[in-house]
Amino acid sequence: MTSSLRQTPRTVSHAIALEILRRGARTYGVVGNGNIYLASELQLLESPYTDMRHEAGAIAAADAHYRATGDVAVATTTYGPGFTNALTPLSEALAARIPLVYVAGVEPFVDDTLRPRAMDVDSLGILNALKVRTIIAGPTSAEAAVYTAFEFARDARQPVVVAVPHNLVDAQLEREAIEDGVAHELPVTTSLTDTAGADDAQRAAESIIEQLQNAERPLLLVGRGVVESATAVETKLLGDRLGALFATTAMARGAVDSEWSLGICGGFAQRGRLETFRAADVVLVLGASMNLLQMRKGTVFNSEAKILRVDWDPTPKASALRAPFIQVDQLHRVPLEQLLPVMLQELGDADSAGVTRDKKTWRETIGQIPDAEDEALDPGCFAERGDDGKLDPRHVLRRLDTLLPQERSVVTDGGHFLGWVGKYLSCPDPQATVLVGGAIMTIGLGLSSATGVATARPDRFTALISGDGGTQMAMADLGPFLNAASQGAGGALFVMNDAAYGAEVHQYVPKGLEEQPMLLDEVNFAEIGRAFGVPGLRVSEPEQLADGGELAQFLADHRGSACIVDLVISRVPVADFLKE
Template sequence: GAVAAGPVEVGELVAALRAARRPVFVAGRGARAARAELVALADRCGALLATSAVAKGLFRGSPWDLDVSGGFATPLAAELISGADLVVGWGCQLNMWTMRHGRLIAPDAVVVQVDDEPEALGAQREIALGVVGDVRAVAGAAAALLPGTAEGYRVPEVREAIAARGRWRDEPYDDAGGDGVIDPRTLTAALDDLLPAERVVAVDSGNFMGYPSMFLDVPDEHGFCFTQAFQSVGLGLSTAIGAALARPDRLPVAALGDGGALMGASELETVVRLGLPMVVVVYDDAAYGAEVHHFGPDGHALGTVRFPETDFAAIGRGHGYEAVTVRGTADLAGVAAWLAGPRSAPLLVDAKVARNAPSWWLEEAFRGH
């Protein structure tokens, strides 16, 4: 059953919420079933809403949703989270990835953690208050002790900023495409426009992974499958198959790097055999991109982590996929045609992506190495 928090700890949490002027909630895997309770509590104390990567989509539709906190955070989300005077982690470890090695927590911010496992409290960083209890139960109990509403962080200029700059695609960038390759940001934003909103996205690991994680919207917390707990490439396609079987009402999208796609290529046949109308997007930079950008600047030999050019579209067709090679946005017409058709075979998108620079999230991750 649900772990009930003690009244003293809940009272201390409520006192922290009452004292805060700029509260932010960061919800993790342990909060995925508690949207309604967390939104109700946030409405009473004026908190902005964010998630760890594994809970992406939990607050979709709220005008106060900052989306993901951490390496994938938009510049605006990072600015607002680092400006908080109270950060409450709900079923969330507040680890180095979610908090950018602590830089998203202001020096004078009060940090509170709510978790049903006592050993999780303070395991990743120093906290001012730890509350042991089920997230839904604790949020509900705290809301009952906050009868009124406070403006908190929800001032008009913040709402306007979130509306204008709350998504990565709202941020300007210099397009790195051309000469036969497409910028992965341009690719993913275009796919986001094309693909149905009712989707479930599974993301493999690698240099590319931030692009689908941040430029593909999902309808809710059940629309995003993150495979990074094992720190291994090659798990994305099999994860997408499981998600497709679990949610046949949604379009399954597997976002893979070329290294992970080659590692898990045996599952291409599984998708066809099961008759899954899946879109498999391969971000092809002809390398294990993370290793190239991690070790290359230090002069290490890269022959073992660079690949010959691979025709993933041909590999897909050999397995029974419809397939399209994308080197520019005009090539995405093939995706639109597949979406408009019977979708009787899965689709493989072989995207030849720009490869000269590491992704922003990877530069962030390398700070911890």
């Protein structure tokens, strides 16, 4: 590889591949006319490359790769239909603030503009409508385009598209441009960077501390921003100094290891702890989007609670598109790695000055965190079966939590079952929780995102939890997932099979809509791996989930390889995020 890095770039595709290699980035791709030269160059350079089967899967896998590791990955597709197939996961990456570099084939570049053919679409028009930054790579800018894309993606936490016109994929580089190293963002680029800068950390710290010290029941809501800024230790120290309670978003669960954590906030919150959430009088939100699900459609906090939000987004115009679901009383735009040390210093200065509290902390008042579940609050929550006799999904996930290896990544597709995964299936750290699709509420990205996770973290068992509808939607990338999961610690596809689009059933059948379009044919997913040489097991009885039972033995027999488990679940229980 060292000798490859010393190569002088020759063509546009060779230059792009060299810059990807220098970054040490993995590429996920589906080849076509628009990117076949790039794929070939990556292969010749021995740059890490994973073949996907659907263009949406290439983007989703690169997205998940970042979520599992913090390393920016690359996706690549051809032009036209290959490009349009990638738009849903690209929208997800933008909404979720996931940095990735998407090298996309686009229309030919002629006379300083892109010239669509019959099979093309207006690629730059679409990308501008999505507000995705786009850089054209050509003979005068290929290396610099990729360099700029990686830098912007990382700093702005956004996907960036490197657009490669079809007629330039094998064009020779212009030698003077190589020395120039300037990325020419022509003819269109969408730049959302604001140079106004952050708020003053000292003033923000003083204001926030005053509110928290005056609070009777302070709560710290920890988001993914805490994880990405590596400030979990400081966050825990802050909460401990204040006697505050903690909660996390789904993507930050496990970030703060404390007996005083209420767990996940919002639609995935434990029912037994909702009243405690609603008792908070001051909530400090650290690096969380405060979207509809995190805010439980506006019901997770008391309407009288004062909400203080800290969120640093270097692209505030994009941030405006992600406005919080509820009203914020104070917004502080400052990086957490700057703010939290100042806050701890302020609290330390107060202690040194002999300032003492004249009231009990919230922790002292409540004594302990309430139980997560309560039969009185949620009748049937401990049942093994639903009223229809099929397995209760809550029981299934509790048992999986016990039976699966503790060193695991939990990848979740979208669907009704999603409301229980965060409650019952634990993870060793925040990067072990991967949910691609949640930001825009899409399903069908599970198999491809699990491919990215299994590839990025082969040291961990990859548990993909997917619904029957989402699994069938994503089937194109079953092969890549099973191949990736066959390496390292192994992995499994667990299909939560209720023979329905369960979320739609529970939302719209009660409103009088016809149920039939929401139902799916019965499928035995345990059989679908046979064509790939992968074993499967169908689980429909509680005894199969017992310690030492059939599932435990099946997983033990296939440790370190891939397998499929079809879980026949009841569609009677309704997840909380659909109830409220």
